[in-house]
Amino acid sequence: METTLSPPKGKKGRTGAALFLSPAVLILLVWSLIPLALTLWYSFQNYNLVDPTLSGFAGLDNYRYLLTDPDFVWALLNTVLLVLGVLVISVGGGVLLAVLYDQDFLGRGIARILVISPFFVMPTVSALVWKNLMLHPIYGVYSAMMRAVGLTPIDWLQHYPMQTVMMIVAWEWLPFAVLILLTAVQSLDHEQKEAARMDGAGPVARFRYIILPHLSRAITVVIMIETIYLLTIFAEIWVTTSGGPGVASTNLAFLIYARALLQFDVGGASAGGVIAIVIANVIAAFLVRAVARNLEA
Amino acid sequence: MAKLALRDIRKTYHAEEIIKGVSLDIEDGEFVVFVGPSGCGKSTLLRMIAGLEEISAGDLLIDGARMNDVEPAKRGLAMVFQSYALYPHMNVYQNMEFGLKLAGMPEAERRRKITEVATTLQLDAYLKHKPGQLSGGQRQRVAIGRAIVRNPKVFLFDEPLSNLDAALRGQMRVELATLHRRLGATTIYVTHDQIEAMTMADKIVVLQKGVVEQVGSPLELYHHPRNLFVARFIGSPPMNFLSVRIVGSGPDGLTVETSQGARIDVPVLAESAVAGSDLTLGVRPEHIVIDAQGTVPGTIRLVERLGALTLLHVALEDGSVLIVQTDGDHGGQVDAPVRLTLLSENCHLFDAKGMALTKLMRHRLAG
Ligand SMILES: Nc1ncnc2c1ncn2[C@@H]1O[C@H](COP(=O)(O)OP(=O)(O)O)[C@@H](O)[C@H]1O
Ligand SMILES: [Mg+2]
Numbered sequence: 001m002e003t004t005l006s007p008p009k010g011k012k013g014r015t016g017a018a019l020f021l022s023p024a025v026l027i028l029l030v031w032s033l034i035p036l037a038l039t040l041w042y043s044f045q046n047y048n049l050v051d052p053t054l055s056g057f058a059g060l061d062n063y064r065y066l067l068t069d070p071d072f073v074w075a076l077l078n079t080v081l082l083v084l085g086v087l088v089i090s091v092g093g094g095v096l097l098a099v100l101y102d103q104d105f106l107g108r109g110i111a112r113i114l115v116i117s118p119f120f121v122m123p124t125v126s127a128l129v130w131k132n133l134m135l136h137p138i139y140g141v142y143s144a145m146m147r148a149v150g151l152t153p154i155d156w157l158q159h160y161p162m163q164t165v166m167m168i169v170a171w172e173w174l175p176f177a178v179l180i181l182l183t184a185v186q187s188l189d190h191e192q193k194e195a196a197r198m199d200g201a202g203p204v205a206r207f208r209y210i211i212l213p214h215l216s217r218a219i220t221v222v223i224m225i226e227t228i229y230l231l232t233i234f235a236e237i238w239v240t241t242s243g244g245p246g247v248a249s250t251n252l253a254f255l256i257y258a259r260a261l262l263q264f265d266v267g268g269a270s271a272g273g274v275i276a277i278v279i280a281n282v283i284a285a286f287l288v289r290a291v292a293r294n295l296e297a
Numbered sequence: 298m299a300k301l302a303l304r305d306i307r308k309t310y311h312a313e314e315i316i317k318g319v320s321l322d323i324e325d326g327e328f329v330v331f332v333g334p335s336g337c338g339k340s341t342l343l344r345m346i347a348g349l350e351e352i353s354a355g356d357l358l359i360d361g362a363r364m365n366d367v368e369p370a371k372r373g374l375a376m377v378f379q380s381y382a383l384y385p386h387m388n389v390y391q392n393m394e395f396g397l398k399l400a401g402m403p404e405a406e407r408r409r410k411i412t413e414v415a416t417t418l419q420l421d422a423y424l425k426h427k428p429g430q431l432s433g434g435q436r437q438r439v440a441i442g443r444a445i446v447r448n449p450k451v452f453l454f455d456e457p458l459s460n461l462d463a464a465l466r467g468q469m470r471v472e473l474a475t476l477h478r479r480l481g482a483t484t485i486y487v488t489h490d491q492i493e494a495m496t497m498a499d500k501i502v503v504l505q506k507g508v509v510e511q512v513g514s515p516l517e518l519y520h521h522p523r524n525l526f527v528a529r530f531i532g533s534p535p536m537n538f539l540s541v542r543i544v545g546s547g548p549d550g551l552t553v554e555t556s557q558g559a560r561i562d563v564p565v566l567a568e569s570a571v572a573g574s575d576l577t578l579g580v581r582p583e584h585i586v587i588d589a590q591g592t593v594p595g596t597i598r599l600v601e602r603l604g605a606l607t608l609l610h611v612a613l614e615d616g617s618v619l620i621v622q623t624d625g626d627h628g629g630q631v632d633a634p635v636r637l638t639l640l641s642e643n644c645h646l647f648d649a650k651g652m653a654l655t656k657l658m659r660h661r662l663a664g
Contacts, residue, residue, distance in 0.1 A: 196395070
């Protein structure tokens with residue numbers, strides 16, 4: 001037997017390490033693999049909560065019904081739209097605000113706190129605030145403002161449900177982008193900006209050739225983190241539109257919820273869940289690769 | 298080529314004056330070094346010349362034209378920053394090209410120019426490298442190259458060597474001096490290192506707390522410091538100081554006496570000096586000799602052997618310590634008694650306000 005305190009080597013050492021790691025690995029397995037396995041299992045079953053006569057192995061039926069369902073295509077499209085729209089608004093606006101808030105101006109500290117604060121509001125709360133306090137066609141602040149200048153307020157959630165949800169979600173995520181990008185802007189070496197000034201670069205050229213390249217890593221990080229969260233947006237939709245009118249504002253996450261808990265079709269919902277997992281993993285793989293490439297440079 | 302003139306330039310930050318009225322003329326092709334302790338305002342002054350910092354009051358003239366409100370890029374200057382400030386996402390070629398591109402220089406000319414400069418700076422093998430892949434010395438060269446390609450009238454350097462190790466610093470010092478001789482462009486160089494100042498400058502400007510203490514050639518500052526601050530700042534190891542009292546004056550200068558009664562005749566203008574008044578005597582370590590007939594007795598407290606020369610720290614009877622420079626073969630031992638002679642023609646006298654008394658003879662190299 002080896003009795004020294006040297007680091008464990010060879011097979012014996014590795015079994016020891018595995019032994020100590022096992023509790024953590026076990027918890028992780030229970031936490032993620034069991035739900036995954038159950039979802040997979042149900043996705044191949046006929047299983048409806050209100051129709052006990054339906055049962056047994058369904059083969060690929062659940063998947064076939066789902067993939068040929070126009071609602072599913074809508075939900076997929078809405079998911080993509082929501083992710084891309086919010087990314088464009090929050091990253092674009094975030095970069096602009098970060099550069100602006102990096103300037104010296106009176107009351108900058110307070111302005112920074114204000115721009116960050118929406119991030120600390122819970123999704124359900126901010127959706128409720130937007131729906132009832134801001135955009136409500138009768139009581140909303142926006143509607144009052146419109147009427148004050150003699151215009152008829154638009155019922156945004158009724159007529160432009162997807163765009164409105166997108167706007168609310170972007171409002172929630174813009175602060176996050178500003179926070180990350182502002183710290184990145186601030187980490188830019190002062191002398192680099194000055195060297196660019198000596199080289200004859202005006203504000204636009206400095207932004208384009210010095211600041212934006214400097215921000216590229218931070219932008220990738222923001223895109224990655226936001227995408228992962230935006231794929232599963234649920235609370236905002238549930239509170240404001242319940243996915244409607246029709247399926248106009250239903251995304252994948254909401255569709256799965258609707259299948260399982262409004263139509264009680266556990267099999268179909270599970271199939272949707274499996275598809276969502278596949279999509280999320282494909283996107284995550286792409287993102288991680290892009291980030292890795294950007295971070296090693 | 299360019300002449301610069303600073304006329305009572307001032308800088309105020311939040312009601313605090315950092316540069317307190319600097320007036321200075323810089324001749325065409327001159328290598329001027331701003332030197333002074335950290336925080337004395339060297340960078341601020343340089344950045345005002347560059348146009349990166351607004352001038353609170355006074356005039357900056359380049360070739361006679363007032364430049365206070367001219368854009369940095371339009372002043373015909375190029376600057377090398379302490380951190381090099383290379384653009385990290387651009388390769389060496391693009392770093393040098395950026396300014397030329399913005400100035401609208403045609404592609405072929407840019408290529409010719411960059412290739413030429415890269416060759417003289419031995420950077421041609423690295424044109425495709427990003428700054429992150431280069432060593433400190435190479436980055437330094439790229440920063441210099443980026444300045445050279447723009448063909449500026451004036452080069453500005455802000456402590457360009459302070460991020461390099463000692464050996465590389467010595468080498469770059471030589472390269473910069475050679476480069477200046479070849480290009481002949483007016484250069485302003487900021488450093489806190491008096492060795493860089495002494496070795497490279499045509500003209501040194503000594504700054505303290507936003508005030509110019511003295512302007513002159515390196516040897517002028519060395520042999521004829523205007524006041525205690527300059528005397529202390531220039532020279533390494535630093536000048537020794539002793540309190541003395543005037544005991545006599547004549548056409549050949551003043552006779553002063555140390556607290557231990559040693560008398561020294563210093564060839565300075567007597568002017569307003571009154572017998573009995575107190576002065577400070579300054580003498581450099583290289584102007585004290587160990588001499589059995591010496592009038593100043595002391596005891597060796599520390600021996601620093603640098604090979605070519607030896608520095609002896611000699612304690613006098615009143616407790617003050619003089620640094621004495623002797624040759625490398627000197628056999629002095631700690632605690633051994635020695636006698637010293639101060640070479641009187643190389644001694645300096647400073648009045649109660651710290652101003653130097655004028656010497657009777659100018660040093661022949663001091664200009
Ligand atoms: N932007 C600034 N705002 C306020 N004070 C400054 C600013 N820049 C420099 N200073 C002050 O000016 C003084 C001189 O600074 P600097 O020119 O950088 O000194 P040096 O380069 O000689 O070390 C310092 O005391 C510094 O604190
Ligand atoms: Mg400085």
